[in-house]
Amino acid sequence: MSGTLVLVRHGQSDWNLKNLFTGWRDPDLTELGVEEAKRGGKALADYGIKFDIAFTSSLVRAQRTCQLVLDAVGQSSLETTRDQALNERDYGDLSGLNKDDARKKWGEEQVHIWRRSYDVPPPGGESLRDTGARVWPYYLTDILPRVLSGEKVLVAAHGNSLRALVMVLDRLTKEEVLNLNLATGVPMVYKLKSDSTVASKEVLGDMSGAH
Numbered sequence: 734m735s736g737t738l739v740l741v742r743h744g745q746s747d748w749n750l751k752n753l754f755t756g757w758r759d760p761d762l763t764e765l766g767v768e769e770a771k772r773g774g775k776a777l778a779d780y781g782i783k784f785d786i787a788f789t790s791s792l793v794r795a796q797r798t799c800q801l802v803l804d805a806v807g808q809s810s811l812e813t814t815r816d817q818a819l820n821e822r823d824y825g826d827l828s829g830l831n832k833d834d835a836r837k838k839w840g841e842e843q844v845h846i847w848r849r850s851y852d853v854p855p856p857g858g859e860s861l862r863d864t865g866a867r868v869w870p871y872y873l874t875d876i877l878p879r880v881l882s883g884e885k886v887l888v889a890a891h892g893n894s895l896r897a898l899v900m901v902l903d904r905l906t907k908e909e910v911l912n913l914n915l916a917t918g919v920p921m922v923y924k925l926k927s928d929s930t931v932a933s934k935e936v937l938g939d940m941s942g943a944h
């Protein structure tokens with residue numbers, strides 16, 4: 734058995750609430766988002782984990798979530814690395830548009846393909862594969878070695894940067910990843926084997942409402 738990797742998607746952001754495509758734009762958490770991050774942190778505190786290092790993106794909604802989780806587990810000053818490799822997928826020309834308006838303009842099916850497919854990028858933006866092309870190398874060089882050395886590692890990031898990681902960890906196909914949605918503030922606790930495959934996965938909360 735090797736170390737532990739905990740993935741948590743940031744709590745609800747102001748633009749999640751307003752139903753806007755966000756990507757690399759940088760809105761803060763809503764009050765509910767703060768509550769969700771605290772709840773995720775409480776679940777991890779109850780689980781009894783103490784982290785060795787935390788990783789987050791260059792965007793404030795993930796950074797605040799990371800800090801709220803660390804506060805909840807009593808590790809407010811833990812070493813935290815921020816890197817834009819963990820940022821949300823770049824939504825390109827869709828950034829700032831309302832998701833329902835986009836469905837009216839381009840159709841439900843097309844918008845779902847842009848949001849959840851593996852390799853179809855939104856106009857001017859990144860597909861999940863493009864997002865993975867920066868998330869996966871960063872995971873291999875900066876995150877995985879820490880886990881394999883037996884450490885407990887927190888990653889607080891975004892819906893699609895984490896979908897790219899979960900796709901690899903859970904060995905999902907391009908078709909299966911279409912239906913993968915991650916809930917805000919719900920920690921996923923992976924224990925990895927020394928060959929870097931998954932020994933166990935526990936979800937500390939309810940993923941069923943994710944969309």
Ligand SMILES: O=C(O)[C@@H](CO)OP(=O)(O)O
Pocket residue numbers: 749753754755756757821822824848892893944
């Ligand atoms: O707008 C975004 O950046 C993301 C995450 O909130 O949206 P979606 O769930 O549509 O990929």
